[in-house]
Amino acid sequence: EAQVTQNPRYLITVTGKKLTVTCSQNMNHEYMSWYRQDPGLGLRQIYYSMNVEVTDKGDVPEGYKVSRKEKRNFPLILESPSPNQTSLYFCASSVNLPPSEAFFGQGTRLTVV
């Protein structure tokens, strides 16, 4: 089954404790991206990647890092999480460019206390 898998689905952590949210897709898609969704602000792109070793900043990259060492994986790293990074995070992948029919992961609800 074609899917984008994110882990964990829910995470509560403390300020400053490094964490990684994993994202994996099994469709051999080249384009992958990360979003955060906040009430009243909609979906905002954090980082995206058009292929292995190619990543670019989206609209809200501050406080986040990503890497794309393999085509299928695109982890999101928060080196020193802060409460303003409490949000719902989505990973997505797309078969072509410009991105279309994006497949979204089920989301990660992150709370930083």
Place this chain on the structure above:
Amino acid sequence: EDKVVQSPLSLVVHEGDTVTLNCSYEVTNFRSLLWYKQEKKAPTFLFMLTSSGIEKKSGRLSSILDKKELFSILNITATQTGDSAIYLCAVTGANSKLTFGKGITLSVRP
């Protein structure tokens, strides 16, 4: 900076009504406009539009793009309670970066 504005932000209709959702945009090097439906969690893809004036249709949903006036509409006819969701519009600009609007919350009452 790329910008997407959706309107209205929310609306409530009754089953059987027809609704029109609006999306206007400003983007550098426009490449495509996308519509998604978001129910409980992850958004699901509805349409991708790249050319003006060509209607995309899927069942009771249809969408069209006007690249001259920089907007798109999503129409839903004969609405059902299952159409209740947040509808998201996004545009792809330079370097394939996606920018989303804030979404339109549609509630369909029985």
